[in-house]
Amino acid sequence: MTDLRADDLRTLARQQIPAEVWDFIEGGSGDELTVAANTAAFAAARLRPRVMVDVSAVDTGVTLLDARLDTPVGLAPTAYHQLVHPDGEVATAAGAAKENALFVVAMFASRTLEDIAAPAAGPLWLQLYWLRDRDAIARLARRAAAAGFAALVLAVDAPRLGRRLRDIRNRFAVDGRVRAVNLDASLMAASHDRQAGASALAAHAAQTFDASLTWADLAWLRERSPLPVVLKGILTAEDAAAAVAHGAAAVIVSNHGGRQLDGAVATLDALPEVVEAVDGACPVLVDGGVRSGRDALIALALGADAVLLGRPTLWALATGGSDGVADLLRHVTDDLAHDMALAGRPSLRDVDRRLIRAVTNAR
Numbered sequence: 051m052t053d054l055r056a057d058d059l060r061t062l063a064r065q066q067i068p069a070e071v072w073d074f075i076e077g078g079s080g081d082e083l084t085v086a087a088n089t090a091a092f093a094a095a096r097l098r099p100r101v102m103v104d105v106s107a108v109d110t111g112v113t114l115l116d117a118r119l120d121t122p123v124g125l126a127p128t129a130y131h132q133l134v135h136p137d138g139e140v141a142t143a144a145g146a147a148k149e150n151a152l153f154v155v156a157m158f159a160s161r162t163l164e165d166i167a168a169p170a171a172g173p174l175w176l177q178l179y180w181l182r183d184r185d186a187i188a189r190l191a192r193r194a195a196a197a198g199f200a201a202l203v204l205a206v207d208a209p210r211l212g213r214r215l216r217d218i219r220n221r222f223a224v225d226g227r228v229r230a231v232n233l234d235a236s237l238m239a240a241s242h243d244r245q246a247g248a249s250a251l252a253a254h255a256a257q258t259f260d261a262s263l264t265w266a267d268l269a270w271l272r273e274r275s276p277l278p279v280v281l282k283g284i285l286t287a288e289d290a291a292a293a294v295a296h297g298a299a300a301v302i303v304s305n306h307g308g309r310q311l312d313g314a315v316a317t318l319d320a321l322p323e324v325v326e327a328v329d330g331a332c333p334v335l336v337d338g339g340v341r342s343g344r345d346a347l348i349a350l351a352l353g354a355d356a357v358l359l360g361r362p363t364l365w366a367l368a369t370g371g372s373d374g375v376a377d378l379l380r381h382v383t384d385d386l387a388h389d390m391a392l393a394g395r396p397s398l399r400d401v402d403r404r405l406i407r408a409v410t411n412a413r
């Protein structure tokens with residue numbers, strides 16, 4: 051198990067996940083240009099290793115919002131883990147806890163926040179969408195704090211859902227046995243209704259997501275919870291600066307895995323301008339196309355404090371449950387440590403832009 055690369059995991063997972071669930075996970079919006087761009091940007095980066103550096107001990111530890119983590123590799127929020135494993139997010143959390151890694155739980159998790167938090171020794175953050183039903187958000191924000199979550203993550207890139215052609219062609223709806231149990235069933239009904247629209251998820255989002263979200267609304271959420279608020283879905287220097295100005299505790303550079311605006315910039319290409327605009331005011335995380343320790347190293351060199359895995363989390367959960375998730379995190383972290391040694395960078399403090407040959411933006 052431990053020797054499986056992400057791509058091997060993907061092949062295994064594909065063999066056991068029902069075709070329309072596979073398409074839901076794998077797919078992006080439109081022509082899937084941004085899905086492809088995310089991985090292509092990592093593949094194009096070239097490293098400048100240093101030699102004659104003592105790398106007999108390599109340290110991948112990092113501190114994020116006051117939590118000490120053994121690895122800068124964490125798990126991105128993805129909805130409905132029970133679509134691929136009966137224990138759902140409880141297994142995912144157990145796997146992350148084994149590696150003392152960050153797990154960002156989705157608002158549309160299929161297990162309760164309290165059940166997810168029970169086995170989790172590692173830090174949990176809760177992702178939220180801006181729903182028209184503001185009370186539902188406020189209730190979740192309160193519950194998250196009570197259950198021991200360490201931060202809220204507002205996804206700001208989804209005023210509506212991207213047009214995911216695979217889901218539309220499949221008339222995808224979420225299996226009625228898998229539910230977003232942290233929200234009222236009435237709020238979620240359209241997600242399970244094949245008649246709701248060509249993609250039930252898109253129809254559901256059109257009904258329940260509030261597209262009027264602006265910077266001025268952030269104060270409302272910050273007032274309703276003692277937890278720091280992280281913004282997910284930042285791709286420009288302008289929005290990074292605004293995020294800092296409005297009190298974001300961290301930003302996640304993300305294009306939602308190429309599932310929202312097709313043609314949006316690859317996250318690795320957006321990262322440098324965000325890092326520059328944030329200028330150390332808060333941590334910067336990145337997701338989208340991270341598949342290996344090398345990818346993690348590249349993102350960290352360009353200024354990210356941590357990276358998150360989206361689709362690979364679901365591949366690992368589907369194929370190996372909590373052990374699969376722990377193996378994935380350990381494998382990517384071991385791979386990162388290996389590359390740090392070969393690059394002459396024994397700690398993450400030593401990983402900076404000089405490690406990357408050219409600005410990937412040049413493409």
Ligand SMILES: Cc1cc2nc3c(=O)[nH]c(=O)nc-3n(C[C@H](O)[C@H](O)[C@H](O)COP(=O)(O)O)c2cc1C
Binds near residue numbers: 126127205306359
């Ligand atoms: C199946 C699936 C479900 C997702 N669900 C959510 C979600 O509920 N909330 C959210 O903020 N992002 C969601 N995302 C986006 C991920 O958090 C993340 O941005 C993206 O998957 C990272 O790219 P990667 O899959 O290439 O690693 C989802 C992504 C996938 C693939």
Ligand SMILES: O=C(O)C(=O)c1ccccc1
Binds near residue numbers: 158211
């Ligand atoms: O955010 C997503 O990418 C996603 O797939 C999703 C899943 C369920 C509800 C809303 C969005």
